[in-house]
Amino acid sequence: MASFVDLVFVLVVVIDLFLLASSRLGAAIRTVAIQGALLAALPLLLLRETHHLGHAILLAGGALAIKGLFIPWLMFRAIREASIRREMEPIVGFVPSMVLGAVGVALAFAFSSRLPLPDAGAHAFLVPTALSTVWAGLLLVVTRKKAVSQVLGFLVLENGVYVFGLLLSDVMPVMVEAGVLLDLFAAVFVMGIVMFHINREFSSLDTEKLSALKD
Amino acid sequence: MLFVILAPLVLAPAALAVPSNRRRPLVLLAGALLHAAGVAALFASPPPPRAGAWLAFDPMAKVTLLTTTVLFLAAAIYAQGYLARRKDRDNRVFVGGLLLLLAAMTTVALSQHLGLSWVAIEATTLASAPLIYFNHNARSLEATWKYLLICSLGIALALLGTFFLALSGAAPGGPRSLLLDDLIAAGPALxxxxxxxxxxxxxxxYGTKMGLAPLHSWKPDAYGEAPGLLGALLAGGLTNFAFLSIARVFQVTRAAGDEAFARDALVGLGLLSIALAAVFVVGQRDFKRMLAYSSVEHMGILALGIGLGGGAAGGAFFHSMNNGLTKGVLFLSAGNIHRAFGAKTTDEVRGAARRLPVSGPLFLAGFLAITGSPPFSPFFSEFAILNGAFGAGRFLVGGLFLALLAVIFVGMATTVLAVVQGDPGDAPRVPDTGDSWLTAAPPLALMVLVLLLGLFLPQGLRDLFGAAAQLVGGRWD
Structure with missing residues (x-):
């Protein structure tokens, strides 16, 4: 069981690096969906005390429905309607951004060994995975031009924050977690509507066109 | 206490359900009146603080809610006139969104639970983003996208920070809670x-949300493209709540014994914001973007006040109220000028004082007030912050602050005078857009309030600012 949990964490980090290097939007959305599904399994895999079982199932179910299914479905609709397949010219190239991502992973492991964890029983990979996923998400948002890629980056960032939140699953009341998932859902929903309007206004989902406002 | 949150929250779907574009703004007015009545009732009989409660009417909540409810009421009256003239636009989303925004902002003010605060702040972003797109053109779409993406990124990092804070107290024997009182009581144990x-x-x-430099990049776009009415509520209302959230986090950091680091960070970001605003205000031809940079400046002043502490902290809370009300005057009158000329740059707009006999002079008076000219109230709050800097022996910080204020005064004066003075002559004109009671009286009322607060500050308000400043280790001199 323990090695299986290790595998999940490693896969999450590998997916971060894959996303940084991938130009095909369809594949990227599918990969984010897989990452979401993996993350949904984590609350159950990391469960230590059985009286939290109901809470863990609720969190896992919610995460799977939103991160693994609903949001990817929304994103697929967006690229189908805009008929785009690829992120053509990112601001930072695919290889450099992957290298930056890898540096982030190394730093995350180095950094988290320094931070004292109040809970000694926590999984050793949890904090570095969370921090490297947050970093990868930030990189994606900042370096990509297509609105879809930017939203995907935001999702990856939220995934990283979610992994970190698992550290607190017995401290935080359910309400706050529900609020977190709900907000993610609403954020992507509103972003989806805005993307729809960008597409209609400019006949493309390229945020390069959004550069009329400057000083 | 729940009433002030629930009243606008319940009215928002009601506004969506009203079929008539003409009658719908009345729901907004009803929401504003109910909210103002609710806040007045809270002041008349403050609910006693209860241990472990998620909502409390503490001094910081009092300062921000008082400012916001006055500003929102003025904006709601203005909206009656403004939306009646914008028959070309469906105002369903606009009215509903404003009410949701009011409910979310009120929740931020009252929340004593940092998780709940985060949810409410995220809700303010989501409620306000569609409103920036009110004009449905390419420029407002670009502004909406930037606002949504940058603020969502910021808010995601704030969530991570909230988790870090929860973790700091998660050790066995720690508070294991995100309630403000528990975290502060735990103090050095964190x-x-x-x-x-x-x-x-x-x-x-939260600095992204507040618009502190260098995280302000969404601000000029969003304020430049949003209707003046929304600009007033964002610059005068919403930013104050982000400030309040930072002040609450500062309370915890201070209790945990990391005060010096936090103060340095606030002073640094504050001065950087004021300096950056000074750079971009000079030579700014778009007067709505100029107001956005002025907002960056004043957020910097608030951060500076808290960072300096002592009497400057009391000045900062006073300034949050003054800035809120004055931004209301400026954005509402700028909105009127924008409507009347159909343009918002000094290339096309001139002689606003002649064409708009109320809004033009109000824009000028608002400019004088916001740049700290006596006898308007921002002069006194900025003076308190400056006094705090010199009193604490921070001569470099105080000197820089004063010099930057002078640069901003000159920079803004060039733009504002170009807009207000002169002969409108052949400048573009939009029919049926002159000053009316509904669009000119609300900014005028706010202006009178700013003047009165400068001439006479009631003892009750002084005590309030003092109590709020005390929470962050400051005082009111």
């Missing part, structure tokens, strides 16, 4: 490295 990391992330996250 894990220092996590608290420091949390403060940095929360300052970056």
């Amino acid at each position: 894990s220092r490295p996590w608290v420091r990391a949390a403060f940095v992330l929360l300052l970056v996250g």
Whole structure:
């Protein structure tokens, strides 16, 4: 069981690096969906005390429905309607951004060994995975031009924050977690509507066109 | 206490359900009146503080809610006139969104639970983003996209910071809670490295929302393209709540014993914001973008006030009220000028004082007030902050602050005078857009309030600012 949990964490980090290097939007959305599904399994895999079982199932179910299914479905609709397949010219190239991502992973492991964890029983990979996923998400948002890629980056960032939140699953009341998932859902929903309007206004989902406002 | 949150929250779907575009703004007015009545009732009989409650009417909540409810009421009256003239636009989303925004902002003010605060701040972003797109053109779409993406990024980092803070107190025997009182009571028992990391992330996250440099990049676009009515509520209302959230996190950091670091970070970001605003205000031809940079400046002043502490902290809370009300005057009158000329740059707009006999002079008076000219109230709050800087022996900080204020005064004066003075002559004109009671009286009333607060500050308000400043280790001199 323990090695299986290790595998999940490693896969999450590998997916971060894959996303940084991938130009095909369809594949990227599918990969984010897989990452979401993996993350949904984590609350159950990391469960230590059985009286939290109901809470863990609720969190896992919610995460799977939103991160693994609903949001990817929304994103697929967006690229189908805009008929785009690829992120053509990112601001930072695919290889450099992957290298930056890898540096982030190394730093995350180095950094988290320094931070004292109040809970000694926590999984050793949890904090570095969370921090490297947050970093990868930030990189994606900042370096990509297509609105879809930017939203995907935001999702990856939220995934990283979610992994970190698992550290607190017995401290935080359910309400706050529900609020977190709900907000993610609403954020992507509103972003989806805005993307729809960008597409209609400019006949493309390229945020390069959004550069009329400057000083 | 729940009433002030629930009243606008319940009215929002009601506004969506009203079929008539003409009658719908009345729901907004009803929401504003109910909210104002609710806040007045809270002041008349303050609910006693209860241990462990998620909502409380503390001094910081009092300062921000008082400012916001007055501003929102003025904006709601203005909206009656404004939306009646904008028959070309469906105002369903606009009215509903404003009410949701009011409910979310009120929740931020009252929340004593940092998790709940985060949810409410995220809700303010989501409620306000569609409103920036009110004009449905390419420029407002670009502004909406930037606002949504940058603020969502900031808010995601703030969530990570909130988790860090929860973790700092998660050790056995720790508070294991995100309630403000529990965290402050735990104080030094919190894990220092996590608290420091949390403060940095929360300052970056909520600082984005507040518009502190260098996280302000959405602000000129959003304020430039949004209707003046929304600009007033964002610059005068929403930013104050982000400020309040940072002040609350500062309370925890201070209790945990990391005060010096946090103060330095606030003073640094504050001065950077004022300096950056000075750079971009000079030579700014778009007067709505100019107001956005002025907002960056004043957020910097608030951060500076809290960072300096002592009498400057009391000045900062006073300034949050003055800035809120004055931004209301400026954005509402700028909105009127924008409507009347159909343009918002000094290339096309001139002689606003002749064409708009109320809004033009009000824009000028608002400019004088916001740049700290006596006898308007921002002069006194900025003076308190400056006094705090010199009193604490921070001569370099105080001197820089004063010099930058002078640069901003000159920079803004060039733009504002070009807009207000002169002969409108052949400048573009939009029919049926002159000053009316509904669009000119609300900014005028706010202006009178700013003047009165400058001439006479009631003892009750002084005590309030003092009590709020005391929470962050300051006082009211």
